Amino acid sequence: MSVTREDVFSAAEFERRRDRVRSAMRAQDLDAIVLHDPSNIYYLCGHHTLNIWDYQCLVLPLDGLPFMVLWQFEQGRFNASASACEAVYFDNGAEPVAATAAALATHGLAKARIGLEAAGGFLSPARHAAIVEALSGARIADASGLVEDVRAVKSTAELDVMRQAQTVTDAAMRAALGAIRPGASDRDITRAMADALIAGGTQGFSIFPMVAVGARSGVPHHAQIGATVENGDTVFLECSPALHWYHAPLMRTAALGTPRDPFVEEVAAVGTEAIEAMMQAMKPGVAACEVAEAGARVVDRIRDGILFHDFYGYSVGIGFPPTWIVGGTMQITRDNPRPLEAGMTFHFPMTLRKLGVFGVGQSRTVVVTETGCTALSALPLGLDRV
Structure with a gap:
Protein backbone atom coordinates (compact mmCIF):
# COMPACT_ATOMS: atom_id res chain seq x y z
CA MET A 1 0.00 0.00 0.00
CA SER A 2 1.42 3.39 -0.98
CA VAL A 3 1.93 6.22 1.50
CA THR A 4 0.91 9.78 0.65
CA ARG A 5 3.92 12.01 0.13
CA GLU A 6 4.42 15.15 2.25
CA ASP A 7 6.96 17.01 0.15
CA VAL A 8 7.71 20.57 1.25
CA PHE A 9 11.00 21.23 -0.56
CA SER A 10 12.12 20.27 -4.06
CA ALA A 11 14.73 17.66 -4.92
CA ALA A 12 16.92 20.50 -6.21
CA GLU A 13 16.72 22.20 -2.80
CA PHE A 14 17.96 19.05 -1.04
CA GLU A 15 20.74 18.62 -3.59
CA ARG A 16 21.88 22.20 -2.98
CA ARG A 17 21.98 21.56 0.78
CA ARG A 18 23.96 18.35 0.36
CA ASP A 19 26.46 20.06 -1.92
CA ARG A 20 27.11 22.72 0.72
CA VAL A 21 27.52 20.14 3.49
CA ARG A 22 29.85 18.06 1.31
CA SER A 23 32.03 21.12 0.78
CA ALA A 24 32.32 21.43 4.56
CA MET A 25 33.12 17.70 4.77
CA ARG A 26 35.96 18.06 2.27
CA ALA A 27 37.37 20.91 4.32
CA GLN A 28 37.55 18.51 7.28
CA ASP A 29 38.82 15.58 5.18
CA LEU A 30 35.73 13.46 5.85
CA ASP A 31 34.50 10.66 3.59
CA ALA A 32 31.10 10.46 5.29
CA ILE A 33 29.16 11.85 8.23
CA VAL A 34 26.74 9.89 10.42
CA LEU A 35 24.02 12.18 11.76
CA HIS A 36 21.66 11.45 14.65
CA ASP A 37 20.18 14.91 15.25
CA PRO A 38 16.66 14.91 13.71
CA SER A 39 17.05 18.53 12.60
CA ASN A 40 20.15 17.69 10.56
CA ILE A 41 18.48 14.59 9.15
CA TYR A 42 15.45 16.64 8.12
CA TYR A 43 17.64 19.33 6.57
CA LEU A 44 19.45 16.89 4.30
CA CYS A 45 16.72 14.47 3.26
CA GLY A 46 13.34 15.69 4.54
CA HIS A 47 12.68 12.69 6.79
CA HIS A 48 10.75 13.55 9.93
CA THR A 49 8.79 11.67 12.55
CA LEU A 50 7.38 12.41 15.98
CA ASN A 51 9.38 9.39 17.19
CA ILE A 52 12.74 11.04 17.81
CA TRP A 53 13.60 8.86 20.82
CA ASP A 54 14.16 5.58 18.95
CA TYR A 55 17.40 5.12 17.05
CA GLN A 56 17.76 6.64 13.61
CA CYS A 57 20.70 8.03 11.69
CA LEU A 58 21.47 9.48 8.29
CA VAL A 59 24.74 8.72 6.51
CA LEU A 60 25.87 11.30 3.97
CA PRO A 61 28.85 10.09 1.89
CA LEU A 62 30.92 12.40 -0.27
CA ASP A 63 29.56 10.61 -3.33
CA GLY A 64 26.28 8.85 -3.98
CA LEU A 65 22.90 8.91 -2.29
CA PRO A 66 22.60 9.35 1.46
CA PHE A 67 21.01 6.50 3.37
CA MET A 68 19.18 6.18 6.65
CA VAL A 69 19.42 3.41 9.22
CA LEU A 70 16.15 3.19 11.12
CA TRP A 71 13.63 0.89 12.76
CA GLN A 72 11.39 -0.94 10.29
CA PHE A 73 8.32 0.38 12.16
CA GLU A 74 9.18 3.86 10.82
CA GLN A 75 9.14 2.93 7.13
CA GLY A 76 5.79 4.69 6.61
CA ARG A 77 7.20 7.99 7.81
CA PHE A 78 10.31 7.50 5.69
CA ASN A 79 8.25 6.81 2.57
CA ALA A 80 6.08 9.86 3.25
CA SER A 81 8.85 12.38 3.82
CA ALA A 82 12.37 11.35 2.75
CA SER A 83 13.70 12.64 -0.58
CA ALA A 84 16.44 11.08 -2.76
CA CYS A 85 17.57 8.87 0.09
CA GLU A 86 17.86 5.13 0.63
CA ALA A 87 16.67 3.25 3.73
CA VAL A 88 18.28 0.42 5.67
CA TYR A 89 15.80 -0.99 8.17
CA PHE A 90 16.60 -3.02 11.26
CA ASP A 91 14.07 -5.44 12.71
CA ASN A 92 12.29 -5.34 16.05
CA GLY A 93 14.77 -6.06 18.81
CA ALA A 94 17.83 -5.75 16.56
CA GLU A 95 20.91 -3.85 17.72
CA PRO A 96 20.88 -0.52 15.81
CA VAL A 97 24.61 0.15 16.17
CA ALA A 98 25.40 -3.21 14.56
CA ALA A 99 22.93 -2.35 11.79
CA THR A 100 24.67 0.99 11.27
CA ALA A 101 28.11 -0.61 11.08
CA ALA A 102 26.85 -3.22 8.63
CA ALA A 103 25.24 -0.57 6.42
CA LEU A 104 28.45 1.46 6.35
CA ALA A 105 30.41 -1.66 5.37
CA THR A 106 27.91 -2.49 2.62
CA HIS A 107 28.40 1.01 1.21
CA GLY A 108 32.19 0.69 1.25
CA LEU A 109 32.73 2.96 4.24
CA ALA A 110 34.07 0.48 6.82
CA LYS A 111 37.58 1.97 6.60
CA ALA A 112 36.62 5.53 5.73
CA ARG A 113 37.17 8.73 7.70
CA ILE A 114 33.78 9.22 9.34
CA GLY A 115 32.43 12.19 11.25
CA LEU A 116 30.12 11.71 14.24
CA GLU A 117 28.11 14.28 16.22
CA ALA A 118 30.03 13.68 19.45
CA ALA A 119 28.52 16.75 21.11
CA GLY A 120 24.99 16.21 19.82
CA GLY A 121 22.04 15.73 22.13
CA PHE A 122 20.72 12.70 20.23
CA LEU A 123 23.84 10.53 20.43
CA SER A 124 24.57 9.41 23.98
CA PRO A 125 28.17 8.89 25.13
CA ALA A 126 27.47 5.16 25.49
CA ARG A 127 26.11 4.84 21.97
CA HIS A 128 28.92 7.01 20.57
CA ALA A 129 31.43 4.66 22.20
CA ALA A 130 29.59 1.64 20.79
CA ILE A 131 29.69 3.08 17.27
CA VAL A 132 33.40 3.86 17.55
CA GLU A 133 34.04 0.28 18.72
CA ALA A 134 31.88 -1.19 15.94
CA LEU A 135 33.78 0.87 13.35
CA SER A 136 37.22 -0.17 14.54
CA GLY A 137 38.59 -0.10 11.00
CA ALA A 138 37.40 3.45 10.33
CA ARG A 139 38.99 6.74 11.32
CA ILE A 140 36.51 8.62 13.51
CA ALA A 141 36.40 12.41 13.74
CA ASP A 142 34.16 14.85 15.58
CA ALA A 143 31.76 16.51 13.14
CA SER A 144 29.68 18.28 15.79
CA GLY A 145 28.28 21.54 14.45
CA LEU A 146 29.33 20.91 10.84
CA VAL A 147 25.79 20.71 9.48
CA GLU A 148 24.45 23.36 11.87
CA ASP A 149 27.00 25.86 10.58
CA VAL A 150 25.86 25.18 7.01
CA ARG A 151 22.22 25.47 8.11
CA ALA A 152 22.91 28.94 9.50
CA VAL A 153 22.53 30.41 5.99
CA LYS A 154 19.00 29.89 4.72
CA SER A 155 17.85 29.44 1.15
Whole structure:
Protein backbone atom coordinates (compact mmCIF):
# COMPACT_ATOMS: atom_id res chain seq x y z
CA MET A 1 0.00 0.00 0.00
CA SER A 2 1.42 3.39 -0.98
CA VAL A 3 1.93 6.22 1.50
CA THR A 4 0.91 9.78 0.65
CA ARG A 5 3.92 12.01 0.13
CA GLU A 6 4.42 15.15 2.25
CA ASP A 7 6.96 17.01 0.15
CA VAL A 8 7.71 20.57 1.25
CA PHE A 9 11.00 21.23 -0.56
CA SER A 10 12.12 20.27 -4.06
CA ALA A 11 14.73 17.66 -4.92
CA ALA A 12 16.92 20.50 -6.21
CA GLU A 13 16.72 22.20 -2.80
CA PHE A 14 17.96 19.05 -1.04
CA GLU A 15 20.74 18.62 -3.59
CA ARG A 16 21.88 22.20 -2.98
CA ARG A 17 21.98 21.56 0.78
CA ARG A 18 23.96 18.35 0.36
CA ASP A 19 26.46 20.06 -1.92
CA ARG A 20 27.11 22.72 0.72
CA VAL A 21 27.52 20.14 3.49
CA ARG A 22 29.85 18.06 1.31
CA SER A 23 32.03 21.12 0.78
CA ALA A 24 32.32 21.43 4.56
CA MET A 25 33.12 17.70 4.77
CA ARG A 26 35.96 18.06 2.27
CA ALA A 27 37.37 20.91 4.32
CA GLN A 28 37.55 18.51 7.28
CA ASP A 29 38.82 15.58 5.18
CA LEU A 30 35.73 13.46 5.85
CA ASP A 31 34.50 10.66 3.59
CA ALA A 32 31.10 10.46 5.29
CA ILE A 33 29.16 11.85 8.23
CA VAL A 34 26.74 9.89 10.42
CA LEU A 35 24.02 12.18 11.76
CA HIS A 36 21.66 11.45 14.65
CA ASP A 37 20.18 14.91 15.25
CA PRO A 38 16.66 14.91 13.71
CA SER A 39 17.05 18.53 12.60
CA ASN A 40 20.15 17.69 10.56
CA ILE A 41 18.48 14.59 9.15
CA TYR A 42 15.45 16.64 8.12
CA TYR A 43 17.64 19.33 6.57
CA LEU A 44 19.45 16.89 4.30
CA CYS A 45 16.72 14.47 3.26
CA GLY A 46 13.34 15.69 4.54
CA HIS A 47 12.68 12.69 6.79
CA HIS A 48 10.75 13.55 9.93
CA THR A 49 8.79 11.67 12.55
CA LEU A 50 7.38 12.41 15.98
CA ASN A 51 9.38 9.39 17.19
CA ILE A 52 12.74 11.04 17.81
CA TRP A 53 13.60 8.86 20.82
CA ASP A 54 14.16 5.58 18.95
CA TYR A 55 17.40 5.12 17.05
CA GLN A 56 17.76 6.64 13.61
CA CYS A 57 20.70 8.03 11.69
CA LEU A 58 21.47 9.48 8.29
CA VAL A 59 24.74 8.72 6.51
CA LEU A 60 25.87 11.30 3.97
CA PRO A 61 28.85 10.09 1.89
CA LEU A 62 30.92 12.40 -0.27
CA ASP A 63 29.56 10.61 -3.33
CA GLY A 64 26.28 8.85 -3.98
CA LEU A 65 22.90 8.91 -2.29
CA PRO A 66 22.60 9.35 1.46
CA PHE A 67 21.01 6.50 3.37
CA MET A 68 19.18 6.18 6.65
CA VAL A 69 19.42 3.41 9.22
CA LEU A 70 16.15 3.19 11.12
CA TRP A 71 13.63 0.89 12.76
CA GLN A 72 11.39 -0.94 10.29
CA PHE A 73 8.32 0.38 12.16
CA GLU A 74 9.18 3.86 10.82
CA GLN A 75 9.14 2.93 7.13
CA GLY A 76 5.79 4.69 6.61
CA ARG A 77 7.20 7.99 7.81
CA PHE A 78 10.31 7.50 5.69
CA ASN A 79 8.25 6.81 2.57
CA ALA A 80 6.08 9.86 3.25
CA SER A 81 8.85 12.38 3.82
CA ALA A 82 12.37 11.35 2.75
CA SER A 83 13.70 12.64 -0.58
CA ALA A 84 16.44 11.08 -2.76
CA CYS A 85 17.57 8.87 0.09
CA GLU A 86 17.86 5.13 0.63
CA ALA A 87 16.67 3.25 3.73
CA VAL A 88 18.28 0.42 5.67
CA TYR A 89 15.80 -0.99 8.17
CA PHE A 90 16.60 -3.02 11.26
CA ASP A 91 14.07 -5.44 12.71
CA ASN A 92 12.29 -5.34 16.05
CA GLY A 93 14.77 -6.06 18.81
CA ALA A 94 17.83 -5.75 16.56
CA GLU A 95 20.91 -3.85 17.72
CA PRO A 96 20.88 -0.52 15.81
CA VAL A 97 24.61 0.15 16.17
CA ALA A 98 25.40 -3.21 14.56
CA ALA A 99 22.93 -2.35 11.79
CA THR A 100 24.67 0.99 11.27
CA ALA A 101 28.11 -0.61 11.08
CA ALA A 102 26.85 -3.22 8.63
CA ALA A 103 25.24 -0.57 6.42
CA LEU A 104 28.45 1.46 6.35
CA ALA A 105 30.41 -1.66 5.37
CA THR A 106 27.91 -2.49 2.62
CA HIS A 107 28.40 1.01 1.21
CA GLY A 108 32.19 0.69 1.25
CA LEU A 109 32.73 2.96 4.24
CA ALA A 110 34.07 0.48 6.82
CA LYS A 111 37.58 1.97 6.60
CA ALA A 112 36.62 5.53 5.73
CA ARG A 113 37.17 8.73 7.70
CA ILE A 114 33.78 9.22 9.34
CA GLY A 115 32.43 12.19 11.25
CA LEU A 116 30.12 11.71 14.24
CA GLU A 117 28.11 14.28 16.22
CA ALA A 118 30.03 13.68 19.45
CA ALA A 119 28.52 16.75 21.11
CA GLY A 120 24.99 16.21 19.82
CA GLY A 121 22.04 15.73 22.13
CA PHE A 122 20.72 12.70 20.23
CA LEU A 123 23.84 10.53 20.43
CA SER A 124 24.57 9.41 23.98
CA PRO A 125 28.17 8.89 25.13
CA ALA A 126 27.47 5.16 25.49
CA ARG A 127 26.11 4.84 21.97
CA HIS A 128 28.92 7.01 20.57
CA ALA A 129 31.43 4.66 22.20
CA ALA A 130 29.59 1.64 20.79
CA ILE A 131 29.69 3.08 17.27
CA VAL A 132 33.40 3.86 17.55
CA GLU A 133 34.04 0.28 18.72
CA ALA A 134 31.88 -1.19 15.94
CA LEU A 135 33.78 0.87 13.35
CA SER A 136 37.22 -0.17 14.54
CA GLY A 137 38.59 -0.10 11.00
CA ALA A 138 37.40 3.45 10.33
CA ARG A 139 38.99 6.74 11.32
CA ILE A 140 36.51 8.62 13.51
CA ALA A 141 36.40 12.41 13.74
CA ASP A 142 34.16 14.85 15.58
CA ALA A 143 31.76 16.51 13.14
CA SER A 144 29.68 18.28 15.79
CA GLY A 145 28.28 21.54 14.45
CA LEU A 146 29.33 20.91 10.84
CA VAL A 147 25.79 20.71 9.48
CA GLU A 148 24.45 23.36 11.87
CA ASP A 149 27.00 25.86 10.58
CA VAL A 150 25.86 25.18 7.01
CA ARG A 151 22.22 25.47 8.11
CA ALA A 152 22.91 28.94 9.50
CA VAL A 153 22.53 30.41 5.99
CA LYS A 154 19.00 29.89 4.72
CA SER A 155 17.85 29.44 1.15
CA THR A 156 15.02 31.43 -0.38
CA ALA A 157 12.73 28.42 0.09
CA GLU A 158 13.61 28.21 3.78
CA LEU A 159 13.05 31.92 4.32
CA ASP A 160 9.63 31.63 2.71
CA VAL A 161 8.64 28.98 5.27
CA MET A 162 10.05 31.04 8.15
CA ARG A 163 8.01 34.05 7.03
CA GLN A 164 4.90 31.86 7.03
CA ALA A 165 5.84 30.66 10.52
CA GLN A 166 6.18 34.26 11.71
CA THR A 167 2.68 35.05 10.49
CA VAL A 168 1.40 32.21 12.66
CA THR A 169 3.53 33.36 15.62
CA ASP A 170 2.14 36.88 15.36
CA ALA A 171 -1.44 35.59 15.25
CA ALA A 172 -0.81 33.43 18.33
CA MET A 173 0.71 36.36 20.18
CA ARG A 174 -2.29 38.55 19.38
CA ALA A 175 -4.57 35.79 20.65
CA ALA A 176 -2.60 35.54 23.89
CA LEU A 177 -2.65 39.31 24.42
CA GLY A 178 -6.39 39.28 23.82
CA ALA A 179 -6.84 36.68 26.57
CA ILE A 180 -5.14 38.79 29.26
CA ARG A 181 -7.66 40.30 31.67
CA PRO A 182 -8.14 40.47 35.44
CA GLY A 183 -8.69 36.96 36.78
CA ALA A 184 -7.47 35.17 33.64
CA SER A 185 -5.08 32.34 34.44
CA ASP A 186 -1.79 31.51 32.79
CA ARG A 187 -3.54 28.38 31.49
CA ASP A 188 -6.28 30.46 29.85
CA ILE A 189 -3.67 32.59 28.09
CA THR A 190 -1.62 29.55 27.08
CA ARG A 191 -4.72 27.89 25.66
CA ALA A 192 -5.45 30.92 23.47
CA MET A 193 -1.87 30.95 22.24
CA ALA A 194 -1.69 27.19 21.59
CA ASP A 195 -5.06 27.14 19.81
CA ALA A 196 -3.83 29.81 17.40
CA LEU A 197 -0.58 27.93 16.77
CA ILE A 198 -2.46 24.72 16.02
CA ALA A 199 -4.95 26.54 13.79
CA GLY A 200 -1.99 28.06 11.95
CA GLY A 201 -0.53 24.67 11.10
CA THR A 202 2.09 23.81 13.71
CA GLN A 203 3.21 20.19 13.56
CA GLY A 204 4.11 20.14 17.22
CA PHE A 205 5.92 22.20 19.83
CA SER A 206 9.71 22.18 19.91
CA ILE A 207 9.29 24.41 22.96
CA PHE A 208 5.84 24.53 24.54
CA PRO A 209 4.25 28.02 24.62
CA MET A 210 5.45 29.91 27.69
CA VAL A 211 3.29 32.19 29.82
CA ALA A 212 4.39 33.58 33.19
CA VAL A 213 2.21 35.92 35.26
CA GLY A 214 3.20 38.55 37.83
CA ALA A 215 6.13 37.66 40.07
CA ARG A 216 6.47 34.36 38.20
CA SER A 217 7.57 36.35 35.14
CA GLY A 218 10.66 37.24 37.17
CA VAL A 219 11.86 33.62 37.09
CA PRO A 220 12.94 31.99 33.80
CA HIS A 221 11.25 28.90 32.40
CA HIS A 222 8.21 28.64 34.64
CA ALA A 223 5.46 26.22 33.60
CA GLN A 224 1.78 27.15 33.86
CA ILE A 225 0.21 26.43 37.27
CA GLY A 226 -3.08 28.33 37.12
CA ALA A 227 -1.69 31.65 38.40
CA THR A 228 -4.15 34.49 37.73
CA VAL A 229 -3.55 37.99 36.41
CA GLU A 230 -4.05 40.99 38.68
CA ASN A 231 -3.83 44.71 38.00
CA GLY A 232 -0.20 45.83 37.94
CA ASP A 233 1.12 42.44 36.78
CA THR A 234 3.49 41.85 33.92
CA VAL A 235 2.71 38.83 31.75
CA PHE A 236 5.60 37.21 29.87
CA LEU A 237 4.77 35.42 26.60
CA GLU A 238 6.89 33.36 24.19
CA CYS A 239 5.97 30.99 21.38
CA SER A 240 6.59 29.73 17.87
CA PRO A 241 4.90 27.18 15.66
CA ALA A 242 6.90 24.31 14.22
CA LEU A 243 5.72 24.98 10.67
CA HIS A 244 7.27 22.23 8.57
CA TRP A 245 9.57 22.17 11.61
CA TYR A 246 10.77 25.74 10.96
CA HIS A 247 10.43 28.37 13.66
CA ALA A 248 10.09 32.13 14.05
CA PRO A 249 10.02 32.71 17.83
CA LEU A 250 8.65 35.83 19.45
CA MET A 251 8.60 37.16 23.02
CA ARG A 252 6.21 39.83 24.25
CA THR A 253 5.39 41.25 27.66
CA ALA A 254 2.07 42.81 28.60
CA ALA A 255 1.27 45.00 31.57
CA LEU A 256 -2.24 44.93 32.98
CA GLY A 257 -2.77 48.54 33.96
CA THR A 258 0.13 50.46 35.49
CA PRO A 259 3.04 48.17 36.47
CA ARG A 260 3.31 48.02 40.24
CA ASP A 261 7.12 48.30 40.01
CA PRO A 262 8.12 51.49 38.14
CA PHE A 263 11.41 49.83 37.09
CA VAL A 264 9.36 47.81 34.56
CA GLU A 265 9.10 50.83 32.27
CA GLU A 266 12.86 51.44 32.24
CA VAL A 267 13.64 47.77 31.69
CA ALA A 268 11.21 47.59 28.76
CA ALA A 269 12.74 50.70 27.17
CA VAL A 270 16.26 49.27 27.54
CA GLY A 271 15.20 45.98 25.95
CA THR A 272 13.67 47.76 22.98
CA GLU A 273 16.72 49.97 22.51
CA ALA A 274 19.09 46.99 22.74
CA ILE A 275 17.26 45.06 20.02
CA GLU A 276 17.16 48.12 17.78
CA ALA A 277 20.90 48.67 18.32
CA MET A 278 21.70 45.08 17.36
CA MET A 279 19.56 45.30 14.25
CA GLN A 280 21.32 48.53 13.29
CA ALA A 281 24.73 46.84 13.69
CA MET A 282 23.82 43.68 11.80
CA LYS A 283 24.93 43.29 8.19
CA PRO A 284 27.09 40.90 6.15
CA GLY A 285 30.75 40.91 7.13
CA VAL A 286 30.16 42.25 10.64
CA ALA A 287 31.40 39.92 13.38
CA ALA A 288 28.77 38.35 15.61
CA CYS A 289 30.54 39.80 18.65
CA GLU A 290 30.08 43.34 17.28
CA VAL A 291 26.32 42.82 17.16
CA ALA A 292 26.35 41.46 20.71
CA GLU A 293 28.41 44.43 21.88
CA ALA A 294 25.88 46.83 20.37
CA GLY A 295 23.20 45.26 22.53
CA ALA A 296 25.45 44.96 25.58
CA ARG A 297 26.28 48.67 25.58
CA VAL A 298 22.58 49.35 26.14
CA VAL A 299 21.85 46.52 28.59
CA ASP A 300 24.94 47.35 30.67
CA ARG A 301 23.22 50.55 31.84
CA ILE A 302 20.97 48.44 34.08
CA ARG A 303 22.97 45.19 34.14
CA ASP A 304 23.69 45.25 37.88
CA GLY A 305 19.99 45.38 38.72
CA ILE A 306 18.68 42.57 36.53
CA LEU A 307 18.91 38.86 35.81
CA PHE A 308 20.07 38.31 32.22
CA HIS A 309 21.63 35.39 30.34
CA ASP A 310 24.04 37.54 28.24
CA PHE A 311 23.07 35.47 25.20
CA TYR A 312 22.19 38.17 22.70
CA GLY A 313 21.07 35.99 19.82
CA TYR A 314 21.06 32.47 18.47
CA SER A 315 20.65 30.83 15.09
CA VAL A 316 17.11 29.67 14.45
CA GLY A 317 15.28 27.70 11.77
CA ILE A 318 14.67 23.95 11.89
CA GLY A 319 14.05 22.54 15.34
CA PHE A 320 12.70 19.41 16.99
CA PRO A 321 11.91 18.95 20.69
CA PRO A 322 13.27 19.91 23.10
CA THR A 323 14.41 23.16 21.43
CA TRP A 324 14.21 25.42 18.40
CA ILE A 325 17.72 26.78 19.08
CA VAL A 326 20.15 25.76 16.33
CA GLY A 327 23.60 24.78 17.61
CA GLY A 328 26.93 25.32 15.91
CA THR A 329 29.24 28.32 16.06
CA MET A 330 26.91 30.96 14.64
CA GLN A 331 25.61 32.58 17.83
CA ILE A 332 25.43 36.27 18.78
CA THR A 333 27.76 36.41 21.77
CA ARG A 334 30.44 38.85 22.88
CA ASP A 335 33.22 36.31 22.21
CA ASN A 336 32.20 35.07 18.74
CA PRO A 337 34.31 36.58 15.92
CA ARG A 338 32.55 34.76 13.07
CA PRO A 339 31.30 37.20 10.41
CA LEU A 340 27.65 37.34 9.43
CA GLU A 341 26.42 36.30 5.99
CA ALA A 342 23.30 37.22 4.05
CA GLY A 343 20.57 34.65 4.63
CA MET A 344 21.45 33.96 8.26
CA THR A 345 18.52 34.06 10.67
CA PHE A 346 18.65 34.81 14.39
CA HIS A 347 16.38 35.19 17.36
CA PHE A 348 17.25 38.04 19.75
CA PRO A 349 15.85 36.87 23.15
CA MET A 350 15.93 40.06 25.22
CA THR A 351 14.67 38.79 28.59
CA LEU A 352 15.43 41.18 31.44
CA ARG A 353 14.22 40.24 34.91
CA LYS A 354 14.19 41.51 38.46
CA LEU A 355 14.50 38.08 40.01
CA GLY A 356 11.26 36.92 41.58
CA VAL A 357 9.59 40.31 41.07
CA PHE A 358 8.92 40.81 37.35
CA GLY A 359 10.24 39.97 33.92
CA VAL A 360 10.14 41.87 30.65
CA GLY A 361 10.82 39.79 27.56
CA GLN A 362 10.69 41.00 23.99
CA SER A 363 12.40 39.66 20.92
CA ARG A 364 12.86 39.67 17.19
CA THR A 365 13.51 36.92 14.68
CA VAL A 366 15.60 38.59 11.99
CA VAL A 367 17.17 37.72 8.65
CA VAL A 368 20.49 39.17 7.50
CA THR A 369 20.08 40.82 4.09
CA GLU A 370 22.65 42.03 1.58
CA THR A 371 22.59 45.50 3.15
CA GLY A 372 21.52 44.98 6.77
CA CYS A 373 18.77 42.96 8.40
CA THR A 374 15.00 42.83 8.58
CA ALA A 375 12.61 41.63 11.26
CA LEU A 376 10.09 38.97 10.32
CA SER A 377 7.43 40.00 12.85
CA ALA A 378 4.91 42.72 12.08
CA LEU A 379 4.31 43.41 15.78
CA PRO A 380 6.01 46.43 17.38
CA LEU A 381 8.64 46.29 20.10
CA GLY A 382 7.91 47.61 23.57
CA LEU A 383 5.62 46.86 26.48
CA ASP A 384 2.06 45.89 25.53
CA ARG A 385 -0.67 47.68 27.48
CA VAL A 386 -3.83 45.72 28.21
